[in-house]
Amino acid sequence: MVGAAAGTAVWAAADGAAGSPPRVSIGTGKAPHTLPKLPYADNALDPVISSNTIGFHYGKHHQTYITNLNNLVKDKPDLSAMTLEEVVKASAGDPAKAGLFNNAAQVWNHTFYWHSMKPGGGGQPSGKIKARIDSDLGGYDKFKADFAAAATTQFGSGWAWLIEDAGKLAIVKSGNAETPMAQGKKCLLTIDVWEHAYYLDWQNRRADYIAAFLDKLVNWEFAEKNLG
Numbered sequence: 001m002v003g004a005a006a007g008t009a010v011w012a013a014a015d016g017a018a019g020s021p022p023r024v025s026i027g028t029g030k031a032p033h034t035l036p037k038l039p040y041a042d043n044a045l046d047p048v049i050s051s052n053t054i055g056f057h058y059g060k061h062h063q064t065y066i067t068n069l070n071n072l073v074k075d076k077p078d079l080s081a082m083t084l085e086e087v088v089k090a091s092a093g094d095p096a097k098a099g100l101f102n103n104a105a106q107v108w109n110h111t112f113y114w115h116s117m118k119p120g121g122g123g124q125p126s127g128k129i130k131a132r133i134d135s136d137l138g139g140y141d142k143f144k145a146d147f148a149a150a151a152t153t154q155f156g157s158g159w160a161w162l163i164e165d166a167g168k169l170a171i172v173k174s175g176n177a178e179t180p181m182a183q184g185k186k187c188l189l190t191i192d193v194w195e196h197a198y199y200l201d202w203q204n205r206r207a208d209y210i211a212a213f214l215d216k217l218v219n220w221e222f223a224e225k226n227l228g
């Protein structure tokens with residue numbers, strides 16, 4: 001086991017508890033922010049993502065963003081009163097708040113990433129998300145190629161995303177901590193392509209990590225819940 005398994009506040013409604021909105025809620029917790037429980041065992045994504053990677057990525061990197069965020073909002077009543085999502089949106093695009101944005105957005109992005117995967121996931125979706133991929137993105141094969149291309153060509157650290165923008169699905173990439181959520185886009189799915197996400201398991205083979213993510217890990221139920 002890695003990290004503290006305490007916090008439920010960051011994704012309080014992730015399981016669609018009674019009374020919660022149908023869309024998965026991530027980022028509704030307020031300070032002090034806590035490391036959310038992983039939605040699976042730390043070796044559940046092996047061999048695509050090993051427990052060793054989870055130990056550093058979740059147990060160290062994600063935790064450090066949370067620790068940094070809590071230090072940045074400490075003794076600041078306006079920031080402490082905001083949800084994580086509100087902190088991200090309030091600090092986005094402001095160079096004077098870059099440290100706050102980077103840490104807050106990385107807390108949100110990582111929580112979203114852990115939920116974007118599940119053991120035995122990946123492959124073609126079904127149901128509503130399949131229909132939308134067919135109508136908006138030209139079908140699963142084209143989605144897969146375009147998502148992999150976005151993730152592969154993100155230069156340096158960053159993320160690739162499946163989002164809904166103005167009522168239509170879209171694939172976008174973002175650098176460093178940047179997140180479509182900050183611009184009010186509806187995020188459905190993400191992959192972390194920072195080297196810390198894959199280097200212990202795949203070294204320089206980012207494209208192989210991305211292909212394995214698509215074939216074996218994608219949590220389509222999560223994407224469909226986010227679609228609402």
Ligand code: MN
Pocket residue numbers: 057061110192194196197
């Ligand atoms: Mn990461």
